[in-house]
Amino acid sequence: MTVKVKVENLNFYYGDFQALKNINIEIHENKITALIGPSGCGKSTFIKTIDRMYDLIEDTRADGHILFDEMDILKSDVDVVELRKRIGMVFQKPNPFPKSISENVLYAVKRHGDVNKVAFNEIVENSLRKASLWDEVKSKLHQSAFSLSGGQQQRLCIARTLATKPEVILMDEPTSALDPIATSKIEELLQELKKEYTVIIVTHSMQQAARISDYTGFFLNGELIEFGNTKDIFTNPKDKRTEDYITGRYG
Amino acid sequence: MSNFKRKLKRRHLINNLFMVLLVFVISISFLVLGTLLLEIFLRGYKTLTWDFITSMPSGRASRAGILPALIGSFGVIALTALISIPIGVGTAIYLTEYADKKSKFVKLLQLNISNLAGVPAIVYGILGLAVFSQLVGLGPSLIVGAFTLSLLILPVIIVSAIEAIKAVPNSIREGSYALGVTRWKTITGVILPMATPGIMTGSILALSRAMGEAAPLIMVGAVGFVTFLPNSLLDRYSALPLIVFNWTSRPQAAFAEIAASGILVMLILLIITNLTAIIIRNKTQIRVD
Ligand SMILES: Nc1ncnc2c1ncn2[C@@H]1O[C@H](COP(=O)(O)OP(=O)(O)OP(=O)(O)O)[C@@H](O)[C@H]1O
Numbered sequence: 001m002t003v004k005v006k007v008e009n010l011n012f013y014y015g016d017f018q019a020l021k022n023i024n025i026e027i028h029e030n031k032i033t034a035l036i037g038p039s040g041c042g043k044s045t046f047i048k049t050i051d052r053m054y055d056l057i058e059d060t061r062a063d064g065h066i067l068f069d070e071m072d073i074l075k076s077d078v079d080v081v082e083l084r085k086r087i088g089m090v091f092q093k094p095n096p097f098p099k100s101i102s103e104n105v106l107y108a109v110k111r112h113g114d115v116n117k118v119a120f121n122e123i124v125e126n127s128l129r130k131a132s133l134w135d136e137v138k139s140k141l142h143q144s145a146f147s148l149s150g151g152q153q154q155r156l157c158i159a160r161t162l163a164t165k166p167e168v169i170l171m172d173e174p175t176s177a178l179d180p181i182a183t184s185k186i187e188e189l190l191q192e193l194k195k196e197y198t199v200i201i202v203t204h205s206m207q208q209a210a211r212i213s214d215y216t217g218f219f220l221n222g223e224l225i226e227f228g229n230t231k232d233i234f235t236n237p238k239d240k241r242t243e244d245y246i247t248g249r250y251g
Numbered sequence: 252m253s254n255f256k257r258k259l260k261r262r263h264l265i266n267n268l269f270m271v272l273l274v275f276v277i278s279i280s281f282l283v284l285g286t287l288l289l290e291i292f293l294r295g296y297k298t299l300t301w302d303f304i305t306s307m308p309s310g311r312a313s314r315a316g317i318l319p320a321l322i323g324s325f326g327v328i329a330l331t332a333l334i335s336i337p338i339g340v341g342t343a344i345y346l347t348e349y350a351d352k353k354s355k356f357v358k359l360l361q362l363n364i365s366n367l368a369g370v371p372a373i374v375y376g377i378l379g380l381a382v383f384s385q386l387v388g389l390g391p392s393l394i395v396g397a398f399t400l401s402l403l404i405l406p407v408i409i410v411s412a413i414e415a416i417k418a419v420p421n422s423i424r425e426g427s428y429a430l431g432v433t434r435w436k437t438i439t440g441v442i443l444p445m446a447t448p449g450i451m452t453g454s455i456l457a458l459s460r461a462m463g464e465a466a467p468l469i470m471v472g473a474v475g476f477v478t479f480l481p482n483s484l485l486d487r488y489s490a491l492p493l494i495v496f497n498w499t500s501r502p503q504a505a506f507a508e509i510a511a512s513g514i515l516v517m518l519i520l521l522i523i524t525n526l527t528a529i530i531i532r533n534k535t536q537i538r539v540d
């Protein structure tokens with residue numbers, strides 16, 4: 001089994017506030033890793049370090065190492081634009097651009113400028129198919145993305161990320177704004193996606209983590225309390241705090 | 252119970268009194284504005300003919316027209332737009348998307364831009380005269396008028412562009428950056444398209460204000476009476492507010508009438524530009540939910 005992302009002694013600070021404390025974790029290729037933990041424990045912060053999205057927030061600092069195929073993501077000379085092409089991110093709230101459906105899919109492809117125009121239609125279709133959205137939108141590719149439902153918008157955001165051919169996909173509570181049917185669609189989709197991609201997903205739903213993931217990490221107050229096979233975590237947690245959380249004794 | 256009723260009655264009374272007061276105040280301002288407009292209309296509509304718009308000024312009121320002033324106004328405003336919008340939008344982009352918001356210098360800059368919007372127009376006229384006319388040596392030309400008006404409206408354009416850019420939700424920026432799109436391409440790809448309606452309305456309103464300004468143009472040498480059309484950027488020129496000003500300062504009643512016609516032309520242009528701004532805002536407003 002290959003390790004795709006290896007995190008070593010990661011600390012993260014918002015100004016003086018330390019949001020992540022000495023995190024060590026190995027993310028396996030073509031697996032789904034779920035991150036769970038109570039609100040404010042640092043899950044979003046953690047995935048923001050992996051594609052350096054924290055660069056957009058002023059006065060933040062990370063130390064330690066995040067090795068991504070031998071490259072240390074945290075090094076200041078890393079080309080974050082290149083990095084974010086290889087590590088995509090899907091947000092909690094669907095955030096399509098105010099453009100047509102096909103323009104949303106092609107948005108980054110066009111701006112990276114390394115694909116020939118003739119391939120555009122194919123990219124749109126492939127990405128939308130992979131995001132299980134093609135059949136629902138193939139007849140209205142030129143309509144505004146805002147005409148889609150919330151769940152469709154979220155799958156469009158996934159398609160938009162897939163179009164850039166990432167290796168890793170980070171998802172921050174991608175289904176928390178969606179109804180159960182839309183949620184189960186995205187969960188099914190994830191099982192397809194992991195054949196090609198490595199997925200890290202933050203979720204507030206323990207059931208979701210148990211259903212869809214291969215590995216689970218439990219965060220508490222900026223620390224990674226426990227990490228391992230999803231089955232082990234949910235049936236046989238080693239740490240008392242993990243047990244308390246998954247049995248619902250924490251907020 | 253009766254106590255409660257009394258209180259209720261009193262509240263209604265105060266409410267009604269306040270209402271009456273408001274209506275009174277509003278009627279006064281409408282009355283003043285209405286009389287003014289009516290007066291101008293009654294004085295000016297008879298002489299507002301096609302000939303009036305297409306003729307040169309003249310010593311005789313019955314033959315005088317506003318053509319050079321109209322062309323001059325259009326020319327100077329078009330140039331002002333070409334100068335001020337790119338600079339203003341560029342500045343706004345720098346201040347919102349690039350500058351380190353914590354830097355003292357940037358904060359000072361932003362504060363001062365807002366202050367500059369409150370500086371009297373004549374001060375910009377003096378600045379234009381000193382810098383563009385004399386220091387740079389461009390004299391009393393069309394381009395100097397445009398530079399001067401640009402200075403005048405730049406703060407307004409910058410402030411409205413900053414507002415429009417800030418109104419673009421952060422989730423959209425993040426979405427673009429997360430796809431590995433560079434800052435500049437994020438700006439041109441999503442931020443500017445979403446901010447354009449706001450930038451356009453702000454700019455159009457600023458330009459329509461500039462069109463009505465007489466004081467700064469007088470300072471930099473625009474004239475009320477010319478009998479030729481400008482055909483280069485370095486030519487002398489006239490402008491609508493100047494020709495109106497020129498006519499109103501003459502003693503003959505006939506000139507007061509055509510001055511009113513000139514004002515009507517300006518009012519019509521003003522209404523057209525403001526309507527355009529409103530239409531652009533309503534048509535292109537992008538829904539983000
Ligand atoms: N931009 C920020 N500036 C300062 N502190 C922040 C910032 N973002 C998050 N924090 C703090 O860092 C800690 C971790 O936040 P984070 O958003 O990672 O939590 P989370 O686990 O994703 O929570 P949730 O489940 O509610 O999304 C919290 O204490 C939060 O207050």
Ligand SMILES: [Mg+2]
Nearest residue numbers: 043044045172
């Ligand atoms: Mg979060």
